[in-house]
Amino acid sequence: MSDNTKKHRSRTDRARGGIQLSGVSKTYGVGEAAVHALTDIDLDIAPGELVAVLGASGSGKTTLLNIAGGIESADSGSIVIAGQDISGIKPAALGDFRRDHVGFVFQFFNLIPSLTARENVEVIIELTGRGDRRRVPELLSAVGLADRGDHFPAQLSGGQQQRVSIARALATDPDLLLADEPTGALDVATGREVLALLQQTSRDGRGVVMVTHNEAAAAIADRVVRMRDGQVIACETNASPVDAATVRW
Numbered sequence: 496m497s498d499n500t501k502k503h504r505s506r507t508d509r510a511r512g513g514i515q516l517s518g519v520s521k522t523y524g525v526g527e528a529a530v531h532a533l534t535d536i537d538l539d540i541a542p543g544e545l546v547a548v549l550g551a552s553g554s555g556k557t558t559l560l561n562i563a564g565g566i567e568s569a570d571s572g573s574i575v576i577a578g579q580d581i582s583g584i585k586p587a588a589l590g591d592f593r594r595d596h597v598g599f600v601f602q603f604f605n606l607i608p609s610l611t612a613r614e615n616v617e618v619i620i621e622l623t624g625r626g627d628r629r630r631v632p633e634l635l636s637a638v639g640l641a642d643r644g645d646h647f648p649a650q651l652s653g654g655q656q657q658r659v660s661i662a663r664a665l666a667t668d669p670d671l672l673l674a675d676e677p678t679g680a681l682d683v684a685t686g687r688e689v690l691a692l693l694q695q696t697s698r699d700g701r702g703v704v705m706v707t708h709n710e711a712a713a714a715i716a717d718r719v720v721r722m723r724d725g726q727v728i729a730c731e732t733n734a735s736p737v738d739a740a741t742v743r744w
């Protein structure tokens with residue numbers, strides 16, 4: 496696919512996206528020190544679907560997210576993202592693929608402290624060569640930060656910083672947004688704003704996976720996946736997801 500076609504992918508193209516994991520396993524270390532972080536995981540995430548992943552600390556949630564987004568490789572199994580099997584591809588190609596398709600949001604925001612909110616979003620566009628700098632004000636406005644573009648991270652609340660990081664993740668127009676405990680460092684009110692943005696992102700047609708400790712937050716999802724000891728122990732479809740604006744915990 497040429498750069499030009501990539502930049503102009505339509506909603507229809509996105510609709511072919513999603514993630515399909517099958518038989519994914521990952522072990523860290525060897526011998527007696529081996530930790531089976533993931534064992535034989537099967538999971539499909541459709542475009543436009545918001546999936547919450549719940550589980551105790553150490554249950555494999557971050558490993559699952561990192562493998563689903565191509566940050567880490569699996570030992571076995573297949574990972575298909577946006578119609579492409581990434582299981583066997585070389586690290587360099589994987590990096591390109593990740594830049595083209597996946598946006599990440601982290602618990603502690605991972606903004607660059609010496610750059611303003613606007614520059615934190617712009618830098619990802621420069622680094623990846625994807626997205627359009629002229630859209631940055633629109634992105635900041637979409638996360639409720641139209642008047643905060645010139646503020647540095649230290650001048651923003653935790654919730655505002657997380658909203659910058661969501662704008663940054665969306666700047667490259669990814670098919671998938673993967674969020675690792677995105678409300679873990681936030682109070683209820685700001686956490687709710689972040690959840691509302693994730694819900695909106697899925698309604699815009701992107702697949703969204705949100706790792707959380709929080710049952711109340713998981714209620715906004717279309718599907719809840721429960722993990723224990725590296726395995727999926729339950730996968731429940733939520734017939735009526737709660738509107739993020741009304742979530743309480």
Ligand SMILES: Nc1ncnc2c1ncn2[C@@H]1O[C@H](COP(=O)(O)OP(=O)(O)O)[C@@H](O)[C@H]1O
Binds near residue numbers: 551553555558
């Ligand atoms: N890089 C690593 N090296 C060794 N063990 C790891 C590494 N990353 C994760 N683990 C182990 O894998 C298991 C799953 O970790 P993780 O996916 O981070 O769980 P969670 O996000 O649910 O807390 C844990 O036992 C953890 O200690």
Ligand SMILES: [Mg+2]
Binds near residue numbers: 556558675
């Ligand atoms: Mg984790």
